[in-house]
Amino acid sequence: xxxxxxxxxxxxxxxxxxxxxxxxxxxxxxxxxxxxxxxxxxxxxxxxxxxxxxxxxxxxxxxxxxxxxxxxxxxxxxxxxxxxxxxxxxxxxxxxxxxxxxxxxxxxxxxxxxxxxxxxxxxxxxxxxxxxxxxxxxxxxxxxxxxxxxxxxxxxxxxxxxxxxxxxxxxxxxxxxxxxxxxxxxxxxxxxxxxxxxxxxxxxxxxxxxxxxxxxxxxxxxxxxxxxxxxxxxxxxxxxxxxxxxxxxxxxxxxxxxxxxxxxxxxxxxxxxxxxxxxxxxxxxxxxxxxxxxxxxxxxxxxxxxxxxxxxxxxxxxxxxxxxxxxxxxxxxxxxxxxxxx
DNA sequence: ATCCAGGGCGGGT
DNA sequence: ACCCGCCCTGGA
Numbered sequence: 001x002x003x004x005x006x007x008x009x010x011x012x013x014x015x016x017x018x019x020x021x022x023x024x025x026x027x028x029x030x031x032x033x034x035x036x037x038x039x040x041x042x043x044x045x046x047x048x049x050x051x052x053x054x055x056x057x058x059x060x061x062x063x064x065x066x067x068x069x070x071x072x073x074x075x076x077x078x079x080x081x082x083x084x085x086x087x088x089x090x091x092x093x094x095x096x097x098x099x100x101x102x103x104x105x106x107x108x109x110x111x112x113x114x115x116x117x118x119x120x121x122x123x124x125x126x127x128x129x130x131x132x133x134x135x136x137x138x139x140x141x142x143x144x145x146x147x148x149x150x151x152x153x154x155x156x157x158x159x160x161x162x163x164x165x166x167x168x169x170x171x172x173x174x175x176x177x178x179x180x181x182x183x184x185x186x187x188x189x190x191x192x193x194x195x196x197x198x199x200x201x202x203x204x205x206x207x208x209x210x211x212x213x214x215x216x217x218x219x220x221x222x223x224x225x226x227x228x229x230x231x232x233x234x235x236x237x238x239x240x241x242x243x244x245x246x247x248x249x250x251x252x253x254x255x256x257x258x259x260x261x262x263x264x265x266x267x268x269x270x271x272x273x274x275x276x277x278x279x280x281x282x283x284x285x286x287x288x289x290x291x292x293x294x295x296x297x298x299x300x301x302x303x304x305x306x307x308x309x310x311x312x313x314x315x316x317x318x319x320x321x322x323x324x325x326x327x328x329x330x331x332x333x334x335x336x337x338x339x340x341x342x
Numbered sequence: 343a344t345c346c347a348g349g350g351c352g353g354g355t
Numbered sequence: 356a357c358c359c360g361c362c363c364t365g366g367a
Contacts, residue, residue: 028348141348148347151364198363203350240350261348278357279349302348 004089004099007067011083011093014068015075018103020126021051027127027303029250031140031153032160032177039081041171043160044096045133047088048167048174050081082171098128110297113290116271117297123307124300130250134218135211136177137251142203142238144246151196158195159204162186183208203238210236226254241279249295257295258286266311267301 005012013019021040025033033042041050054062054077062068068077083093094100107125111118143155163182164175178186184205191201210216216236221229229252233244241260248257260268260279268282269275272289276282290297305311 142350144347145349146347146362147349147364148366150366151347192363196364200350200363238350242349246348259348262346263348280357306348 005062005067006086006089007062007065009082009084011080011089012062012067013078013080014072016078018107018126018128019076019078019097021053021078023124023126023303024051024097024128024130027124027299028149028306029130029299030132031144031149031156032136043167043174043176044130045092046167046176047083047092048169048171049083051078052081053078095131098131101129103128106293106296110290110293110300113297117290117301120297120300120304123304127300127303129255129296129299131253132251133177134222134247134251135180137247138207138211138233138236138239139177139183139204141243141246141250142207142236143197143200145200145238145240145243147200155195155197159183159186159191159197162190162194180208180212184212200238203236207236207238222252226256229254230257241283245283245295249299255293255295256287258283258290258298259295260286261302263302263305263311264298267305270311 003014003016005014021038022035025035025040025042030042032044033040035041039050039052041048056073058079059068059073059077062077063070063073080093083089107121111121139159140152140156143159144152147155160175160177163178163186165178167174167176186205186208188201188205191197191204195201197204207216211218216232221232224232226248229248230241230244233239233247234241239247243259245257245259248254249259258264260282264286265277265279265282268286273282273285276285286298287294
């Protein structure tokens with residue numbers, strides 16, 4: 001992995017086509033980050049780290065330290081500050097940042113499906129699907145239902161404060177995401193009055209209890225096929241079809257999970273369906289149209305649609321470019337395999 | 343004031 | 356199976 005360098009407890013991603021902090025953190029897959037002048041500080045597992053794209057002066061420093069070569073100063077370099085050593089990378093970050101996946105190849109293949117997807121893939125270039133911790137994603141997306149991003153972020157932050165283990169850090173006070181047992185032990189009062197999660201408080205505690213006592217076994221779910229895993233997650237209170245798909249896509253590595261939220265409804269109707277309101281049918285169409293990587297295609301479509309407010313009232317589409325022909329099955333099968341072996 | 347924000351639940355057909 | 360009203364909360 002020559003794209004990854006190590007120096008002074010930091011990890012550097014050099015000359016990668018698909019690795020932009022903004023697009024990684026601001027596509028809705030994770031809520032636990034804060035941005036300050038391009039520096040994204042976040043907690044992942046036991047790590048408190050920051051991600052940023054380096055400017056030329058910063059890259060010249062790395063040349064001085066023999067981290068990158070003079071020739072590489074002209075290439076993009078993304079720094080993971082306080083990411084740790086090569087061992088931390090191998091054990092954690094490599095999986096977290098989905099480094100096994102060839103995103104350039106993936107974009108190329110999905111862009112071939114149709115012009116709408118091609119536009120979304122180009123716009124979202126730089127995005128990656130993070131492999132986040134299963135339980136954290138479950139709680140986070142239960143909280144996301146019928147909610148807005150600011151309040152989701154605030155709620156998760158408070159939950160970590162109220163129930164998570166404190167991290168030892170000079171950068172400030174941060175908390176690890178609590179375990180199922182820790183969330184199960186939270187009081188409804190704290191969740192409603194401090195975390196402000198509203199009626200989701202009961203869902204969160206109950207779901208954590210079911211997971212903690214293995215009434216719903218996350219390891220077993222991980223071993224199930226997609227359909228069975230989706231069905232099993234629906235047993236958790238506050239988890240419906242859309243949330244279950246978010247959980248499977250972002251927390252369980254299921255690239256065929258196709259979450260249908262309001263933005264996906266808008267963009268799928270604008271591009272392909274016209275006026276379909278049934279989420280189940282939209283999901284079925286997405287899977288048929290985009291194949292095994294439908295969930296990832298969905299994430300690029302979602303990002304593009306939300307950034308442009310596509311399909312919203314103040315940005316209504318012209319009818320003539322609203323419906324495209326159905327995708328052919330052989331094309332769908334052809335793009336199914338883009339994940340290279342290690 | 344009314345609506346809505348990355349839906350889910352429960353009761354009704 | 357579908358459909359529909361309702362739900363904490365707070366900003367527009």
